[in-house]
Structures are given as C-alpha cells and as structure tokens.
Amino acid sequence: MLIPLVKRYNKKDFDIVYVHRNDVLLMHSNYGQINYQHKDGTILNPLSTFEEHERFLTQDKFARVDRCYVVNMDRVEFFDEERQRVFFDPEPVGKTAPSAPVSFSRMDTVKDVRRGSANGSSVQNGNAQFSR
Structure with missing residues (x-):
C-alpha cells in the first residue's frame, strides 16, 4: 500500500511522495505534529494543509474553483x-x-x-x- 506523504524542503516548498508502507520505519507524534521516518532516514509528514491536499488531488482530475x-x-x-x-x-x-x-x-x-x-x-x- 502506498501512502501519500509530504517531503518538505522549507516552509513553502514541498513535494508529494508516495511511500510503500514497508519502507516506513516508524511514525511518531511530537507536540501534535505527525512524522514518518523513511528507511533512508528522511522525515516525512502526512498531508495536512489545503495546498498539500490540492496538489495531491489535482494530479487526478480535481481543480481548484x-x-x-x-x-x-x-x-x-x-x-x-x-x-x-x-x-x-x-x-x-x-x-x-x-x-x-x-x-x-x-x-x-x-x-x-x-x-x-x-x-x-x-x-x-x-x-x-x-x-x-
């Protein structure tokens, strides 16, 4: 199963990446923020902002109106x-x-x-x- 997660470069720049659940080492919550740790050490976040959801959905015939x-x-x-x-x-x-x-x-x-x-x-x- 692929999980859509956010790879952040800074506060505004990010990519949506699909990670196989077997590649996730752990998930943890830190002051309400959820983090996933990939097997390569990368820390990823679940989709949380409107912009992240929009970018994820517009890949599949959704549009901002x-x-x-x-x-x-x-x-x-x-x-x-x-x-x-x-x-x-x-x-x-x-x-x-x-x-x-x-x-x-x-x-x-x-x-x-x-x-x-x-x-x-x-x-x-x-x-x-x-x-x-």
Whole structure:
C-alpha cells in the first residue's frame, strides 16, 4: 500500500511522495505534529494543509474553483453561470443540492470542462451545452 506523504524542503516548498508502507520505519507524534521516518532516514509528514491536499488531488482530475474549494471535475454535471456555482446533479433541486462556488478568477476552469463520455452526457452552462 502506498501512502501519500509530504517531503518538505522549507516552509513553502514541498513535494508529494508516495511511500510503500514497508519502507516506513516508524511514525511518531511530537507536540501534535505527525512524522514518518523513511528507511533512508528522511522525515516525512502526512498531508495536512489545503495546498498539500490540492496538489495531491489535482494530479487526478480535481481543480481548484474557489479559494476554499477543490472539486472533482469528472463529477461536475451542471454549471450555473448566473449563481457562479457548479453542481454535481444534472438537475439540481433546492438549496441542499451538492454544489461549490466558483470564483470569477477561476471561471475558465469550469467553462472549459469538456470530456468524452460513453453515455453522451454533458455539462450544461445556462443555454450552452458542453459535450463531455
């Protein structure tokens, strides 16, 4: 089993590395911070910050659509341009429909959603319809 961990170079620079669990010598907690020690002596940390999770998820068709939201673009079914929200149901009903806001600066991320689908479904945007 591979474990996604963070290899830090300094406070801002880091890489996501996948470590086989057999290569982990130990895990310990020091004042609430969890550390993994690799067999080569490297100290690694679990994903903990928003940026680390974002970098991990964007490797697999997730995209940041707002300051606090990263969404699975394969699951987006509807984009309401007027309300600037993406929905995960083809026909969202009510306020409880799962959705995420889209910031103005990230609109192109959502407007450019195009993907092939065996069932011919599509992402809808107001009057326009994008093929998936």
